[in-house]
Amino acid sequence: MGRDAFAERYQRAVEWPLTGVAVLFLVAYSWPVLEPGMAGSVRRVCSVATVVIWVVFAGDFLLRLGLARRRMRFLREHVVDLVVLALPLLRPLRALRVVTAFGQLNRRAASLRGRAMVYVVGGVGLLGFTSAVAVLDAERSQPSASIKNFGDATWWAVTTITTVGYGDRYPITGAGRVAGVGLMLGGVALLGVVTAALASWFVEHVSRQEREEADLRVQVSALVEEVRALRVELRRTPSEPPVVGSVG
Amino acid sequence: MGRDAFAERYQRAVEWPLTGVAVLFLVAYSWPVLEPGMAGSVRRVCSVATVVIWVVFAGDFLLRLGLARRRMRFLREHVVDLVVLALPLLRPLRALRVVTAFGQLNRRAASLRGRAMVYVVGGVGLLGFTSAVAVLDAERSQPSASIKNFGDATWWAVTTITTVGYGDRYPITGAGRVAGVGLMLGGVALLGVVTAALASWFVEHVSRQEREEADLRVQVSALVEEVRALRVELRRTPSEPPVVGSVG
Amino acid sequence: MGRDAFAERYQRAVEWPLTGVAVLFLVAYSWPVLEPGMAGSVRRVCSVATVVIWVVFAGDFLLRLGLARRRMRFLREHVVDLVVLALPLLRPLRALRVVTAFGQLNRRAASLRGRAMVYVVGGVGLLGFTSAVAVLDAERSQPSASIKNFGDATWWAVTTITTVGYGDRYPITGAGRVAGVGLMLGGVALLGVVTAALASWFVEHVSRQEREEADLRVQVSALVEEVRALRVELRRTPSEPPVVGSVG
Amino acid sequence: MGRDAFAERYQRAVEWPLTGVAVLFLVAYSWPVLEPGMAGSVRRVCSVATVVIWVVFAGDFLLRLGLARRRMRFLREHVVDLVVLALPLLRPLRALRVVTAFGQLNRRAASLRGRAMVYVVGGVGLLGFTSAVAVLDAERSQPSASIKNFGDATWWAVTTITTVGYGDRYPITGAGRVAGVGLMLGGVALLGVVTAALASWFVEHVSRQEREEADLRVQVSALVEEVRALRVELRRTPSEPPVVGSVG
Structure with a gap:
């Protein structure tokens, strides 16, 4: 082999x-x-x-x-x-390998957009959970930290990935901030994919409407061609019956 | 039946x-x-x-x-x-069922974009109001809460749904945070729909301009075809009757 | 009249x-x-x-x-x-009427995208200035306010319209919050227009490349048609004059 | 010369x-x-x-x-x-001239989207570093500043460019705020380019699928034309030589 x-x-x-x-x-x-x-x-x-x-x-x-x-x-x-x-x-990012499983489970989804959405929504969920765990692991032992339990860590992860960022909770350690940067980049990707999927959906529907109109125009012009071809054919008929006289 | x-x-x-x-x-x-x-x-x-x-x-x-x-x-x-x-x-999300009424009232709106905008703007308004009420309900009784009246709750809802998130007001209870997460997701949807509607509008107008140019090109090439056909026909005429003279 | x-x-x-x-x-x-x-x-x-x-x-x-x-x-x-x-x-929003002047000055700009950008960038600048003035007017007299001079008001306006929202400065009066809501909506519009203009620009250039390829394909198929027509014509020639020989 | x-x-x-x-x-x-x-x-x-x-x-x-x-x-x-x-x-913005080098290194990248991404990601990285240095330079000597070392300055730069803006760190000097405004505008550009590249990618793939369907339709209609032409030819045959019999 x-x-x-x-x-x-x-x-x-x-x-x-x-x-x-x-x-x-x-x-x-x-x-x-x-x-x-x-x-x-x-x-x-x-x-x-x-x-x-x-x-x-x-x-x-x-x-x-x-x-x-x-x-x-x-x-x-x-x-x-x-x-x-x-x-x-x-x-913590090693856990993100689980995302490839979404691709496996999702093979039947026909549309590119659908698959991208599944990847990003799944990946964002996984990234949120992993980052919340990582930040909690890093911050918990710090006396002046604001993230001390999993509820706070999850809340912080959600406010970060949606780029809201109240600032009531935020990491102060290096490891916690690295998790935060991962979440922020994930948030930019989330906003990007949601917006892009909507935009492409709008564009597709609008262009479908227009293509249907265009198809009509093509058919009409095909009809015109046919009629013109018929006229040409009739004009040649002199050696055929006098029906040509009615061409107008 | x-x-x-x-x-x-x-x-x-x-x-x-x-x-x-x-x-x-x-x-x-x-x-x-x-x-x-x-x-x-x-x-x-x-x-x-x-x-x-x-x-x-x-x-x-x-x-x-x-x-x-x-x-x-x-x-x-x-x-x-x-x-x-x-x-x-x-x-509180049960109140969102009112959104379906926008679909009813909005049936005459021809464009997909317009309908999506109405749904999202209406839904976002409803979500904002409902979340403001829910967060006020959850937080008011907490001594250390920062959202204690409806004005603050509305202000918090607006800063959250636009993803600004000053952090001058934020929920501290579980129920209040659930309302916040709903608002944040609504904010991502709001940004996404506004951007996507604008993008599809730009794409549509640009492609319309280009299609009009393309139509012109099609007509010109149709003209070329006609001329070429005429040329072919004229080349054949020596052996045909003079009726061709009336073609012009 | x-x-x-x-x-x-x-x-x-x-x-x-x-x-x-x-x-x-x-x-x-x-x-x-x-x-x-x-x-x-x-x-x-x-x-x-x-x-x-x-x-x-x-x-x-x-x-x-x-x-x-x-x-x-x-x-x-x-x-x-x-x-x-x-x-x-x-x-303060009455000052926004100045935006219509951009439309006047901008009439020569051919592209839809360019005009939308000018409106939004101009409108956002005007909205930022007006809101900074309005918030300063509303907040200055409040003892507990965080926006007390024009520098702080401008900084607050920029952090709000870009949806960053540090929360180091924020309005606490009703009038100041109304100005803030205007800025936030302006920020959503700004992000939307910038993104949409970029997206439509990408789409346009990609589709232009593809159309050029398509044009080539159309020309090739036109050539095929011509060759096929020639073949048909040649097949008929046995019974026609030799003038056809000059068609090539 | x-x-x-x-x-x-x-x-x-x-x-x-x-x-x-x-x-x-x-x-x-x-x-x-x-x-x-x-x-x-x-x-x-x-x-x-x-x-x-x-x-x-x-x-x-x-x-x-x-x-x-x-x-x-x-x-x-x-x-x-x-x-x-x-x-x-x-x-500090004078350092941004380095971005033009990305254009040089990147000439082989065929796609417009790829090049725009390289420019923005490279520019955003450079802008982030330069702004972190500039803000540190401006703030360090201020007693009440919250950005006092390069780690904090980098963290602030990342939270700003992703528009998260916790507000745990923020500039208080004029020079630091100017760096911040640059970062915020860079963040709007980053979000815009990422979203627009994704949107144009979706639109392209969707329209490619549709074009392939359209190509099929064109081929089918070409076939229809051929058949119709054959029918026309056959209708004429009674008065022409039997050589036509070999057309099929």
Whole structure:
């Protein structure tokens, strides 16, 4: 079996398992944060699990890099994956891999717009939850922080992603601010996709109306052509019956 | 009479009465909040009215579910209605049913854009008012709340729906924050519809100009075709009768 | 001279003078606010001027209403003008009439997008200045207000119209909040027009590229038609004169 | 060599050197701000460098003005350059000249959308960095300022350009507020370009689908034409040679 065929088979084989691993990561990462009174042993299991999952993701990345024909190009195209793997600060973003599952579940959706909406709404929901957990993890131990429980963290995430930003809650640590920047960029994407989907929907309906009018015009002009062709044909008839006299 | 015909007749029959009931709900829900010094008996009437109206809406939902051919699909398509009916926290959203009345009043508006604008502007106004009432209802009794009268609540609703979010007023209770999230999503929709309507209007006018130019080009090329046909015809004439002389 | 002809002549005649009066209003309204140490007599002149200008605008409105063929329709179409004239709280908006001057100066701008941009950018600038003056006028005398000089008022206006809304400055009076709501709506319009103009520009250029490709395809298919016609003609030639040989 | 040819040659010759000078300016302007403990001699070198670079930019502007055929038009088209050169307050914006380098590096990008995205994302990044430096420079010495280190300045820049605006950090000096206004306008542009690129992408894909359907319809109607032509031809055949029999 050639390298390309193997690479493709590998991709298909690990698609769902890796999505499952990403869900596990989401649980192992967020559960200890949401449950401060968790038993030490469970907390240790979760901690080990996030490290193991990191190894799995890193192994998958290296394997795909090894299978790629043009490695520099692979690195250039997967630079975000690499950064998320390499920087501990961006660790929560590893959970975003779950978003690819929406693509799997959503294959039947015919329209491009529908699929983009599912990706963005799903991704925004996931990003909101992950960022709320990350900010809570980072801020909770700070005495002067304003985000101290999950309710506040969620409220902060919603006010940030909609770009409202009251400022009643905001992160003060580096890790919390990184989560905030992710949310803000997600908010710009959310506004962009909602607006763009609406705009394209309006444009499509307006142009459909106009195309229907245009079709009518085309048919009318086709009719004109036919009539003209008939006239030409009739004009040639001198060697045929005198019906030509009535051409007008 | 078949089930489908009955379902359709039922829909048409209750359209306006249910809109009226939603208006009643809006009054019965918001009046006691806006008038804290209201007599206890009137307050009780309003309280009973909101429960009765909930029963009416729930009955309508169950009847339509019973009449639907494919019930799972009906539930999937009306999941928002179900959630609004089931969760007491989302109770104020029941008043949004009044929005369907805009569709009724607006049937003569030809353009899709115009109708979308009416829905969103009307819905945003209604959402703003309902959220202001809901947040006032939730926050007023909290000692540390910043929203204590209807003026502040309206101001907060406007700063939220336009995504400005000064943060001089913001909800601190769960119910108030739920109202806030609704307003923020409404704000994203407002920005999206205004922008999309403008974009589609620009695109339409630009493409109209271009189509007019294109029409000219089509006519010119039709002329070219005619001339070419004439040339072909003239080339053939030596062997044909002089009737061709009358072609011009 | 008929009523319609007179109405049209009147409109043209007062277009520029009324724009000048609106500029005068802007000066008479904002100068006393910006210059707190102004002599009492000048202040009185400005105060009288704003009243006189109101009378002029009201007279113009009534005259146009009287000249209109369908008065209810005129009122429906000019309801904003009527509200701005009738409510003292919206008095600063009378200065917005200056915006119509942009339309006059801008008549040579060919593109719809360009004209919309000029209106919105000009209108947003004017709205920002007027709102900053109005908020300063309303807030300055309040002990607990955060907007006490024109620099702060301008900064507040910019943070509001771009929907950033830090919340370091915000109005606390009813009149100041009304100015704020105007700015927020102006901000939604600004974002909408900028985005829509960019979107329509992208769409136009993309579709132009595609149309050029389409034109090529049309020409190729025209060529195909010609060749096919030639083939048909040649197939017929056995029974016709050799002159056809020169068709190529 | 004519004046126009010289002007064009000059433009090409200084394109890259001036971009390098702008990078130097960025370094000489931001380094002393970011490194408060810098030795006095290095600080003086940086200070002199910014003045020298200003002279270089001013000389380039005057030379291009001198070479322009229509000077008033040149001034009108380069009014932003002139303002940035003339006002010391806008000095940080001189670094934005680096953005033109993105255009150079990006020439191979085929699509208009791609190029616009690169310009805006690159420009927004540069604007964010420059504004963070400028605000830090302006605010640091103010006792009551909330932006006192580069981390806070960057966080403020991100919350401003995404129009979130918590208000936990905000400028209080004139120079800092000017940087803030630049960021807010950049944020409106960022949102606009992201949304517009998405909208045009949706519109393009939808219209491509529809065009493919339309192409099919065109082919079908071409087939109809062919069949009709055949029918016409067959109707004529009685009086013509049997060679026609081979048309099918």
